Amino acid sequence: MKRISIGVIALCLMASCVSKKKYVALEHENGEIKSQLTKTTVAKEELEAKFSEIQSRVDAYNNKINSLTEENDAQMVAVGDVAVISNDTKKSMRETLKHVDPAKLSEAKTLKDSMNLAVSYNLQKSLDNNALNEDEDIAIDINETVVMISISDKMLFNTASYRVSNKANDILQKLADIINSEPSIEVMVEGHTDSRSINTGAIKDNWDLSVLRATSVVRKLQDDYNVAPEKMIASGRSSYHPLVENNSNENRAKNRRTRIVILPNINKFFALMGDIE
Numbered sequence: 001m002k003r004i005s006i007g008v009i010a011l012c013l014m015a016s017c018v019s020k021k022k023y024v025a026l027e028h029e030n031g032e033i034k035s036q037l038t039k040t041t042v043a044k045e046e047l048e049a050k051f052s053e054i055q056s057r058v059d060a061y062n063n064k065i066n067s068l069t070e071e072n073d074a075q076m077v078a079v080g081d082v083a084v085i086s087n088d089t090k091k092s093m094r095e096t097l098k099h100v101d102p103a104k105l106s107e108a109k110t111l112k113d114s115m116n117l118a119v120s121y122n123l124q125k126s127l128d129n130n131a132l133n134e135d136e137d138i139a140i141d142i143n144e145t146v147v148m149i150s151i152s153d154k155m156l157f158n159t160a161s162y163r164v165s166n167k168a169n170d171i172l173q174k175l176a177d178i179i180n181s182e183p184s185i186e187v188m189v190e191g192h193t194d195s196r197s198i199n200t201g202a203i204k205d206n207w208d209l210s211v212l213r214a215t216s217v218v219r220k221l222q223d224d225y226n227v228a229p230e231k232m233i234a235s236g237r238s239s240y241h242p243l244v245e246n247n248s249n250e251n252r253a254k255n256r257r258t259r260i261v262i263l264p265n266i267n268k269f270f271a272l273m274g275d276i277e
Contacts, residue, residue, distance in 0.1 A: 093118040116140075119147060138171075149175070153256035160198060162212035164220045172217070175260060176225030187221075188233040188261040189214045194252035195239040210236030217258060 090111075096118040097105060108114045119140065139150040153159075156168040164172070179185050191210035203209050214234040221227040239246070242255040 096121055147262040149260040149262070150257050151260065152253070153258070154253070156217065156258055157213060160200075160203075160209075162203070162209060162216050164216050168220075169224075172220055173225055176221055176227050179221070179227050179231065179262070180225075186231050186233070186263045187227070188235060188263065189217045189221075190259040190261060191217075191236040192241060192255060192257045192259065193239045194255045195242070195246035196252065206238040207236060210238045212236075213258060217260075 093115060097114060100117050100121050104117060108117055137152045137155050141148050141150075151171065155171060156164055158165055179187055191213035193206040193210050195206075198206060198209055203212065211234065214236050218229075218232050218234040221232065222229045239255065243257075244251040244254050246252050246255060
């Protein structure tokens with residue numbers, strides 16, 4: 001009996017040792033799993049942090065690229081010695097040139113030529129009037145960063161007079177609209193005569209006539225069309241800046257003119273003109 005009892009006790013002790021070993025093993029395994037889980041969580045958080053950092057860098061690069069694109073579009077480029085314009089303006093010019101007479105466009109050899117055509121097209125569209133003869137009554141050009149509109153004498157005045165005639169109202173209204181629409185625009189009005197001398201009670205010579213015509217246009221723009229006087233300059237060139245020789249009635253008619261010199265920011269001016277499209 002005693003032997004049987006001892007055997008039973010030994011078996012119980014062995015069973016207890018086995019269970020304890022399994023418990024310890026399970027505890028160890030559980031600890032390893034928790035440790036691995038902790039490492040996995042930390043690794044996940046690190047990966048998420050790295051991803052977030054990478055995404056921030058990608059967003060920053062994208063913003064920089066977009067910014068560079070905008071800066072490039074707004075970047076100023078020189079047009080020979082004539083003007084400085086932005087790439088945005090060049091794009092607008094290209095769109096405008098699609099409407100220009102192909103025959104005229106084929107004659108444009110430089111960027112300056114193209115800019116002349118584009119601005120002339122928009123200005124002439126703005127100044128469109130069936131009474132105007134494009135070849136004789138009005139001419140538009142760009143030179144040294146300014147836009148010049150040359151209007152024939154017969155469109156503004158009666159012969160040998162400096163009083164602005166009623167037939168000039170329409171064209172002066174349209175010029176005023178252009179001038180008033182952009183604060184950066186300033187205007188110089190130049191009077192030009194032919195070489196024939198004049199001497200009346202009110203007009204001493206061609207100097208007088210050219211200056212009086214310029215001041216008459218300036219006053220008309222100020223009084224009737226609300227152009228700010230501080231934006232305007234009145235000047236006279238007499239007969240000393242002719243377009244052609246004063247050797248025929250036809251040539252003298254070409255030299256009798258008033259030149260409106262618009263001094264704008266070319267980019268703003270072209271953007272303004274482009275709104276007419």
